[in-house]
Amino acid sequence: MSALEESFRWWQRGVIYQVYPRSFMDANGDGVGDLAGVLNRLDHLEWLGVDAIWLSPVYTSPMADGGYDVADYTDIDPVFGTLADFDRLLVAAHQRGLKIILDFVPNHTSDQHPWFLESRSSPANPKRDWYLWHDPAPDGGPPNNWVSCFGGSAWEWDERTGQFYYHAFLKEQPDLNWRNPQVQEAMFDVLRFWLDRGVDGFRVDVISHLVKDELFRDNPANPDYHSGLRPRHELVAVYNADRPKVHAVIARVRSLIDQYDDRVMIGEIYLPVERLMSYYGSAGASELHLPFNFQLLELPWHAQIIGDAIERYEALLPPGGWPNWVLGNHDRPRIASRIGSAQARVAAMLLLTLRGTPTVYYGDEIGMQNVPIPPDTVQDRFERNLPGLGFGRDPERTPMQWSAASNAGFTTGRPWLPVAANYATINVEAERGDPRSMLTLNRRLLALRRAEPALAAGSYTRVPAPGDVLCFVRHHGRGRLLVALNLGPNPQVVGRPPGAARGRIALSTHLDRDGEDVSDTLALRPDEGVIVRLE
Ligand code: NOJ
16 A cells, blocks of 8 residues: 555545436436446546546436435436446446445435325324424415525425425425434435445535524525526525534534445535535534535636635635535536636646545546537426526536447437537547547546645645736645646746746646656646646
8 A cells, every 4th residue: 555545545535526327328228327337337437547436316216306306215216227236336346446426315305205205194194294394474475485496485385284395406305304313313224225335435415404494584685696696596595504503413424424434425515615614524523524615616717716716725624624626517517618628628637636636527528518408308497497597407417428429329219318519529439549639638637646646645835827827836745746727818938936946747738748848937828737747
């Protein structure tokens, strides 16, 4: 075991790759990706050089929200395969040294989950209190003003039992009542089920939502709201998320996970960084290993803004808190569409050279873009609820582009979402053979990160740089690497970093400057990022 392996856990050294299973690879020709498909494509992930696969939900589900509406937490939906398929995938991934991280969706179930069917059956049902039922307000309307993340009131009226239930997302996704100890125990059993099977950890869905205000107080209006923002931002979520008591619950989940060897707990939390930090836990009550840091998804693509945000994030991390960075996921527009293909290369270099665990979204390694979805093929309910506002998530969930074969090699059937028009050139097979492709760049970045302890685990120091350039040094032991990223369309010149006599280019995003000597200054072409090994 190397010194790095001894001092850093796999989830610190490694790179996570998110697979959206519906869209990764379809092995049985029904047009929807499945577990056998993921298994068939492990070659790609091993060759690419990632360390862990996070699978978005594969549990039994009516698929109102792409599987984030779970009807059975301990089984696999037939569209994805069977538990035996899952076990086969787990064994095969482990044989290749790849970890498997499951998506755990504890905040809500499907309205078809047996727990909810029981809960809904009568106010006297023993499981009534497993969900959040409430009498109407005096005017007969919803109990308070909370809004669903997908638009509209978060309360759904149940005619038969004369009460409302709360759903932070779709009405088909009723929220569980995590204050109820039986709910906690039931969910802990779910975690044990998968941990005993050998999964390496969990990405926990909307973890900061688990506990709500006991008094169900109205949220205050958001004075900064404007129509471009998501519906939930009409109000400030003071009372329905990020409540103080959620921390004790998360700490309990963590202590369960800690009973198993070397597993990871990641949490999905969209909060300002100062709030995010509290989710690492406190002394004696650890919470998340990695509260997802989504800043790169949201910040304007500007060198000074991003540089400042990195510094601030680094400064706010609690002692022992390990950083992480996310550039794309199944809920946000693809990076190559947001900032363009040339800058997407620079972004890949940034993601894979920052201090902290990177998460790569499937397809971003080949430069996949958002795909326009004709109105009659829209799948996402967020889009169907609020059409045309740009909230829909289908564009970033389209089939992985494997080759120039029909349907990009994703399926022999009819794909559940349209395949990108550019698949004949933007695909794994074509890019594998191209020494200048986005895929080659990503593979080389991953290899460099693996080979250079400075990148995987070294310190981060920002280096002052002109306007459009973001520049920093990563340092570990005797290794020092300068990363200089031109986030703009004009050529730039970066001065020699303090303390370095000279250096040699290890990698350029243009893939054509290997080994070039750098002495006094470093010239960057438009949209170019460069990694220099300093001497
Ligand atoms: C966050 C997930 O990433 C998103 O896809 C889902 O719709 C909501 N949580 C509800 O589970």
